[in-house]
Amino acid sequence: MTRRVEARKLLGVHPALILAALDTVGLVVASYLSIVELSGGVPTCGIIEGCEEVAKSQYNNFAGIPVALFGVLLSITLLALALAWWRTNIYGLLLAHYALSLVGVIFDGYFLFLQVFVIKAVCIWCLTYEMSLLLRFLFAAFVYYRQPKPEST
């Protein structure tokens, strides 16, 4: 997994930088939600309702920790993987980004299910994060398929 393969550029840039940009979007959203949650407030949703109800729901915590904090940790890890892949071209880092974002997508799918069918309210911030994570996963898969594979030994 430490084999290095020159990344095939996309739109003239290393695909890791596009992944890193998406990770940064997710990190910003999750950080905002975490700060609001830890300060005891509720996220501002403007004219779109639902944030308050989701934020107040008991499903907003997992093992006693706000789910947004897990989003921050996941985004930081993914961002680190993307930047490391950009700097080193180590092929395994792309695979790690792909696998970790898939884990996050599965949990986010469950959380979206809770919002729609149990809490019956959708938080637009949470939805933005979920969409960004899905995009990161799909983009990592796309990059994998167009990326030259290392020689098998």
Added chain:
Amino acid sequence: MTTNQAPAPRRNRRAAQRTTRAGTRRPPAKPRAVWQSPIALLTGAALLVGVAIVFFAVLSQPAATAAPSDGITPPTSSVPAGLADGRTLGSANAPVTIDIWADFQCPYCGQLARYVEPPIIDQFVTTGYARLVFHDMAFLGENSSNWNESVEAASAARCAADQGLFWQMHDWLFANQNGENEGAFAQQRLRSIAEAAGLDMTAYDSCMAAGDKQASVKADSSADSATGIHSTPTIKINGVLYKDKLTTSDLGAAIMNAVGTSSPAALPSLQPASSPQATSAP
């Protein structure tokens, strides 16, 4: 007779060497099956980890209860006699005041009421060390079109308080939770719960129809939300936000800490709580 043969041309020697090497070369490796490729293995592992996390999350949530039915479940605990005054339970002279903000639809509030409060009441409320003060934070039914189950359940409890039966209704409501906005506190079922809790139903019907309880529940919830109560259950012990686990041991430790001791055996002697002093429900 000997013949001097000319050495074979270099080209021929190399061809012979290549042939020899080819004979000893390992056969080409079989191509890996698709499922053995790194991406397939990683995808499988990630799916397993993701599903395991979701499974753990489901297990760590309060149990989703069965579909609502008209069957009413009695509470497993009873309200101690002579300690209730409106939405307060315990002596007005108790050194510790435990304020609880809850929504009758909130599953964690239900767990608190069913499993944590009864031993706390036995150990600290009936002995005069603490009193419970219930506050409504009825928000889970906000998006309901007409019958807001959170507000109506809280209003039913306030109607019960008018009859001196708030804590009985409190226990019956939490014993009959059934998801959020799933009909557990639909109008007819809520009436059945009130009847089972022993309320005078004529008074209950007129109280619920008047609408002032619903208005006061909404007003109190909004007012408390504005002061920073954003989740349920929220607990304050002598005005200090309780942040530890909702377990009997942790909550008990916090109460003992508020009393100024660390062991139940070292609790200072108090006059046992008898009939409550005049206290007003918040």
